Amino acid sequence: MTEIAVHVDHVSKSFRMYYERNQTLKAAIMRRRTSVHEDFWALKDVSFDVPKGSTFGLIGSNGSGKSTLLKCLANIYYPNKGTISHTGRVAAMLEVGSGFHSELSGRENIYLNGSILGMSKKQVEAKIDEIVDFAGVGQFIDQPVKNYSSGMYVRLGFAISINVDPDILVVDEVLSVGDAEFQERCFERFGALKEAGKTVILVSHSTETVRNMCDQAAWINKGELMQVGDVDSTIKAYLDSVPHDGQ
Numbered sequence: 001m002t003e004i005a006v007h008v009d010h011v012s013k014s015f016r017m018y019y020e021r022n023q024t025l026k027a028a029i030m031r032r033r034t035s036v037h038e039d040f041w042a043l044k045d046v047s048f049d050v051p052k053g054s055t056f057g058l059i060g061s062n063g064s065g066k067s068t069l070l071k072c073l074a075n076i077y078y079p080n081k082g083t084i085s086h087t088g089r090v091a092a093m094l095e096v097g098s099g100f101h102s103e104l105s106g107r108e109n110i111y112l113n114g115s116i117l118g119m120s121k122k123q124v125e126a127k128i129d130e131i132v133d134f135a136g137v138g139q140f141i142d143q144p145v146k147n148y149s150s151g152m153y154v155r156l157g158f159a160i161s162i163n164v165d166p167d168i169l170v171v172d173e174v175l176s177v178g179d180a181e182f183q184e185r186c187f188e189r190f191g192a193l194k195e196a197g198k199t200v201i202l203v204s205h206s207t208e209t210v211r212n213m214c215d216q217a218a219w220i221n222k223g224e225l226m227q228v229g230d231v232d233s234t235i236k237a238y239l240d241s242v243p244h245d246g247q
């Protein structure tokens with residue numbers, strides 16, 4: 001039987017959308033009511049399993065809920081309904097710079113992130129040369145990360161995530177920010193993680209990347225899971241749903 005790394009069970013996630021916000025206490029008292037809001041459901045009853053050791057792609061158009069789902073997987077958001085269970089340590093590589101302290105240097109951020117991800121100072125020390133080397137940001141490693149380019153942020157973040165020895169690596173569209181040489185090294189690392197039986201879950205707008213890298217894919221549309229399973233048929237269903245020019 002296939003072992004499951006991540007079990008997503010009837011997950012729904014809503015955000016509160018405010019239409020009339022009280023700017024001041026006085027405004028709230030004068031209007032005699034609190035702000036007007038509505039719940040917007042970014043994920044609606046999503047369920048699927050990610051097999052252990054697989055590379056799993058999430059596809060869908062802008063605003064469909066992919067990043068929200070990744071953040072739920074990485075325990076950054078909690079679902080309003082349903083549950084997500086996983087086996088092993090999850091490391092996440094999400095938006096550019098998330099998890100970094102802008103005033104601290106690259107090196108200090110490595111220690112900070114390592115400790116957030118459950119590594120001791122000693123474990124970070126044992127890995128730091130490899131992380132610095134993979135990040136390839138040169139002498140900028142001792143500069144505050146607020147001076148980094150978006151590509152440098154991503155390199156450092158990715159270098160940390162893959163070196164904390166995750167069982168499950170959650171990656172959001174970072175590959176689109178790095179240059180070709182960095183992307184190549186990321187693909188190599190994904191391959192090595194796969195060889196080691198680790199699970200990678202990635203969001204990509206490039207169906208080509210998903211086709212080349214993933215064993216399975218899920219297509220999300222307006223918060224709903226439309227299809228999950230075989231990569232080629234899931235990509236085809238997604239692309240067929242997208243209006244083409246001239247249609």
Ligand SMILES: Nc1ncnc2c1ncn2[C@@H]1O[C@H](COP(=O)(O)OP(=O)(O)OP(=O)(O)O)[C@@H](O)[C@H]1O
Pocket residue numbers: 015016040042060061062063064065066067068069
């Ligand atoms: N913190 C938030 N507060 C309110 N709405 C949010 C929040 N985060 C996401 N949303 C909304 O939830 C929906 C899904 O957003 P999400 O970022 O998950 O989409 P996505 O599929 O990753 O999009 P993209 O491909 O553009 O990155 C969008 O309509 C977005 O506006």
